[in-house]
Amino acid sequence: MSEGIVQKEIVGRVTVLTMNHRPYNLVGPTMYRALLGEFDEAVKQGSRAILLRSGLRHFSAGAEVSLFPDRIAREGKSLIDPLEVLNAFETCPIPIVVAVNGTCLGGGFEVVLACDYSVVAESAKIGSVEVALGLHPLLGGIQRQVMRVGPARAKELAMLGRRYDAATLERWGMINLVVPDDKLDEVSMSVAQELAAGPTVAHTATKRLVRVAINEGLQAADEAMFELQKPIWASADLKRGLEAFDKNGPGTAVFEGN
Structure with missing residues (x-):
């Protein structure tokens, strides 16, 4: 330390x-x-x-x-x-x-x-x-x-x-x-x-969306969702999650943070 x-x-x-x-x-x-x-x-x-x-x-x-x-x-x-x-x-x-x-x-x-x-x-x-x-x-x-x-x-x-x-x-x-x-x-x-151990890209988007909702309100958060979710759709972890779900069921994905 x-x-x-x-x-x-x-x-x-x-x-x-x-x-x-x-x-x-x-x-x-x-x-x-x-x-x-x-x-x-x-x-x-x-x-x-x-x-x-x-x-x-x-x-x-x-x-x-x-x-x-x-x-x-x-x-x-x-x-x-x-x-x-x-x-x-x-x-x-x-x-x-x-x-x-x-x-x-x-x-x-x-x-x-x-x-x-x-x-x-x-x-x-x-x-x-x-x-x-x-x-x-x-x-x-x-x-x-x-x-x-x-x-x-x-x-x-x-x-x-x-x-x-x-x-x-x-x-x-x-x-x-x-x-x-x-x-x-x-x-x-x-x-x-x-x-x-979770999907870091999704966690980042969650933090950002919560901040918008708190600071700007519900409608602003609804309007911001699409842009804030773009990195999730492009993430390798989403692909890993979908593949693991398809092969082994929910909760089996091993995420790598990207």
């Missing part, structure tokens, strides 16, 4: 990125730039999924608040463009699975919301706590919470600043899956490997 605040390990077709920014995996320009660089590298190296996790006791205690005075002086302008960060997560052509342990607050929670699939340890505590500083979520958290759980819950999360247990957020539809603490690594890797 490589060294640094984000450590990298390649396990088969999965790039595992382990945040190790002591003491609390605080997110900010340093963490974001490290992650975004590793996303690009994972794609270039041919990985077909990314697993994002923490190597510390907690996933992330939030943002680097020591940088906020500088942001105030800049009239709210960030040291890194939040749109650049969100776009990097959401336009990454391979699925991003996130494994959440311990405490996951503020900016750490927003990182989770930007990923494609979340596996959360049952003891984890998660929340948008920025209100305690006189803020609200700064990296797209509010609008992504609205999309997942509706405006009433999103306002509750941002305005009350409470910490929630994983089971509650799973019940609301905020996260994908809650697992026992001792199964977090196993299950999150299993999900990442399952996605990595």
